[in-house]
Amino acid sequence: MPSAALLALGVAVGGWFIGRGFVDARAGDRFVTVKGVAEQPVRADLALWPMRFVTTSNQLAKAQEQIAADTQKVLAFLVANALPREAVEVDSLQVTDLLAQTYRSGPIESRFIIAQTLMVRTADVDKVALASQKIGDLVAAGIVLGSEGQPSSGPVYLFTRLNDVKPSMIAAATKSAREGAEQFAKDSGSRVTGIRRASQGLFQILPRDETPGMTEEKQIAKTVRVVSTIDYALAD
Numbered sequence: 588m589p590s591a592a593l594l595a596l597g598v599a600v601g602g603w604f605i606g607r608g609f610v611d612a613r614a615g616d617r618f619v620t621v622k623g624v625a626e627q628p629v630r631a632d633l634a635l636w637p638m639r640f641v642t643t644s645n646q647l648a649k650a651q652e653q654i655a656a657d658t659q660k661v662l663a664f665l666v667a668n669a670l671p672r673e674a675v676e677v678d679s680l681q682v683t684d685l686l687a688q689t690y691r692s693g694p695i696e697s698r699f700i701i702a703q704t705l706m707v708r709t710a711d712v713d714k715v716a717l718a719s720q721k722i723g724d725l726v727a728a729g730i731v732l733g734s735e736g737q738p739s740s741g742p743v744y745l746f747t748r749l750n751d752v753k754p755s756m757i758a759a760a761t762k763s764a765r766e767g768a769e770q771f772a773k774d775s776g777s778r779v780t781g782i783r784r785a786s787q788g789l790f791q792i793l794p795r796d797e798t799p800g801m802t803e804e805k806q807i808a809k810t811v812r813v814v815s816t817i818d819y820a821l822a823d
Contacts (some may be wrong), residue, residue, distance in 0.1 A: 617820065617821050617822070618783050618818050618819060618820045618821055619768050619771050619772070619779075619818070619819050619821060620816065620817070620818050621764040621765075621767045621768045621771075621816070621817050621818075621819060622764065622814055622815070622816050623759075623760040623761055623762070623763035623764025623765070623767065623814070623815045623816075623817065624760060624763060624812070624813075624814050625756045625757070625759035625760035625763060625812070625813050625815075626810055626811065626812045627752055627755075627756055627759075627810070627811045628795065628808065628809070628810055628811075629746050629748075629752065629792075629808075629809050629810070629811050630712070630746070630807055630808060630809070631712050631744030631745055631746050631806075631807045631808075631809065632710055632712070632745070632746060632747055632748055633708070633709075633710055633712070633744070633745040633746075633747050634707070634708070634709055634710075634711070634712040634715035634716075634742050634743070634744050634745075635706065635707070635708055635742060635743050635745065636706070636707035636708075636715055636719065636741070636742035636743075637678065637704055637705075637706050637707075637734070637740075638661055638704065638705045638706070638707065638732055638739070639702060639703070639704040639705075639732060639733060639734050639739070640654075640657055640661065640702070640703055640730050640731065640732055640733070641700060641701065641702045641703075641733070642654045642657060642700075642701050643696075643697035643699065643700050643701075644697055644698075644699055645696075645697055645698045645699070646699070647682075647699045650682075650699045650700075650701045651701065653701075654680075654701045654703050657703070657729075657730050658703055658705070660725070660728050660729075660730055661705060661725065661730060662675060662705075664718075664721075664724060664725055664728075665707065665718065668714065668717065668718035668721060669711075669714050669718075670707060670709060670711070670714055670715065670718060674707055674708060674709040674711075675705050675706070675707050675708075676705070676706045676708065677703075677704075677705060677706075678704040678705060678706040679702075679703075679704045680701070680702070680703055680704075681700075681701070681702040681704075682699065682700070682701050683699070683700040683701075683702075684698060684699060685697075685698050685699075685700070686698055707742070712744050712807050713807070715742050715744075716742070716744075716807060719741050719742050722739070722741075741805070743804040743805065744804060744805070744806065744807045745804065746792055746809055746811070749790060749792070749811065752811055753790065753813075756790070756811065756813050757787065757813065757815065760787075760813055760814065760815040761785075761815055761817065764815055764816075764817045764819075765779075765817075765819075768817070768819040772819075772821055775821070776823070777821040777822060777823060778821070778822055778823075779819045779820070779821060780819075780820045780821065780822045781819070781820050782817055782818065782819060782820075783818040783819065783820050784817070784818040785815065785816070785817045785818070786815070786816040786817070787813070787815050788813055788814040788815060788816065789813070790811060790812070790813045791811070791812045791813070792809055792810075792811055793809065793810045793811075793812055794806045794809060794810070795808040795809055795810050796808070
């Protein structure tokens with residue numbers, strides 16, 4: 588059967604997978620479009636843990652005294668869990684005077700609200716993960732972490748070395764695409780002569796475990812994925 592007829596048959600049949608590459612043949616143009624996929628497991632290398640806690644009082648000085656004491660408790664908790672003081676930064680301190688808010692109505696039990704936020708920033712992601720599992724110790728000490736009236740969202744884990752894995756992943760995606768193109772050419776009685784056009788897709792950092800409510804930034808283990816689209820010219 589002539590190669591042109593085989594290429595037409597390939598268009599009629601549609602796409603197919605080989606390795607991780609999706610092949611789409613176009614008979615009239617005598618080329619095949621291949622999507623080569625590469626994936627690589629990675630681990631987060633940076634942990635960020637915003638720790639926000641609040642105290643209230645009718646007396647500003649008393650509220651300040653309490654927030655200072657709570658700050659020391661949080662710092663002691665972190666140090667006890669192998670997170671050094673230098674890994675913690677004072678992110679913000681907010682003081683709210685409810686009597687100064689013109690829109691508020693009704694009685695006020697505690698006039699002043701002081702919210703302190705500490706930011707833990709460290710490459711020791713495993714230590715942060717272990718410490719976050721012991722948050723009950725802070726609750727037992729009278730400190731409840733939260734964010735603007737909501738429960739604490741906990742630490743986030745980031746992968747910052749994407750540039751380190753890009754070259755090898757692009758090579759893997761290109762290899763996958765080439766294998767798909769060569770297999771299609773072999774089955775159609777053709778041969779691959781070269782690249783007509785190539786397009787690199789975006790790199791995606793995905794959760795290793797795709798479970799409901801578990802986003803990528805909440806997982807230490809991640810998967811980096813890239814898809815390269817390449818047009819290969821075909822000849823008899």
